[in-house]
Amino acid sequence: MPPKTSIKHRLAVPVRRGLHRAVHRGWEWIQRHGEITPETPGRRRFAHLGEGVCIGFPVGAVYGEPWISIGAHTLVGTHCTISAGFVPGLDLGPDLVVRIGRGCSLGRGTHIVGHQSIEIGDDVFTGPNVYITDQNHSYSDPETPIGRQWPENNPVVIGDGCWIGTGAVILPGTRLGRNVAVAGGAVVRGEFPDHSVVGGVPAKVLRSYDAERGWQPPLRNDLPADLKALAGLAAEDGLNGVQRLQDGLGEAIPDGLREEAG
Numbered sequence: 001m002p003p004k005t006s007i008k009h010r011l012a013v014p015v016r017r018g019l020h021r022a023v024h025r026g027w028e029w030i031q032r033h034g035e036i037t038p039e040t041p042g043r044r045r046f047a048h049l050g051e052g053v054c055i056g057f058p059v060g061a062v063y064g065e066p067w068i069s070i071g072a073h074t075l076v077g078t079h080c081t082i083s084a085g086f087v088p089g090l091d092l093g094p095d096l097v098v099r100i101g102r103g104c105s106l107g108r109g110t111h112i113v114g115h116q117s118i119e120i121g122d123d124v125f126t127g128p129n130v131y132i133t134d135q136n137h138s139y140s141d142p143e144t145p146i147g148r149q150w151p152e153n154n155p156v157v158i159g160d161g162c163w164i165g166t167g168a169v170i171l172p173g174t175r176l177g178r179n180v181a182v183a184g185g186a187v188v189r190g191e192f193p194d195h196s197v198v199g200g201v202p203a204k205v206l207r208s209y210d211a212e213r214g215w216q217p218p219l220r221n222d223l224p225a226d227l228k229a230l231a232g233l234a235a236e237d238g239l240n241g242v243q244r245l246q247d248g249l250g251e252a253i254p255d256g257l258r259e260e261a262g
Helices: 003-034 041-045 225-252 255-261
Strands: 068-070 081-084 098-100 111-114 118-120 131-133 156-158 196-199 204-210 214-216
Touching (some): 068 081, 081 098, 111 118, 118 131, 131 156
Parallel strands (some): 068 098, 081 111, 098 118, 111 131, 118 156
Antiparallel strands (some): 196 204, 204 214
């Protein structure tokens, strides 16, 4: 290597490392100071922003704040949209449109788009990219483009303690009871009881809890003894053991559960 090239290369490495550290530290500073919390000026726009709330930066589309209430210690991930109304600057009347309870956690990229009423209870968690709305397009007039027809509203209620999986869509008129688990990718509309598991397109109840019988169908809490042996074999025999474990798992799952999982 020529001497000049060698010197240039030796200087480039520490310079690049220094720039790398500067960029990442600068971005961390921007994220930290761009958050919306009860201690920042952005709080004043909201109807209520409880103690310990943090809306991550960069934010998504956040508007209609006077009709949005977020309970204490709720965490909102980055790139999340929380909106009330069609566009900023509308007068939506005296009532709240979007209510988010205490202790919730909204995953990155989640969209909550309210026009009439969205109520989210306490301790509700969502995965990334969940979409929740109380408004849908109307298609009743076959002669008018759907996007030009007046939309229809229907309130949404999500009970305390629910978990909503990645990419799920909660449509207008949905009412989830307490501690309902929604599978990732589900498209949900309708009423679902407390302590149920829902999934699919359209979503349906896959499992529910009965005080006397427990979970129906029953949860598979433990591996059968032969599968435990296979798991030990996998650990001892490397890839060959892993393949036998996979084959054994496939044989052990009943047909009904295999269809549900698949």
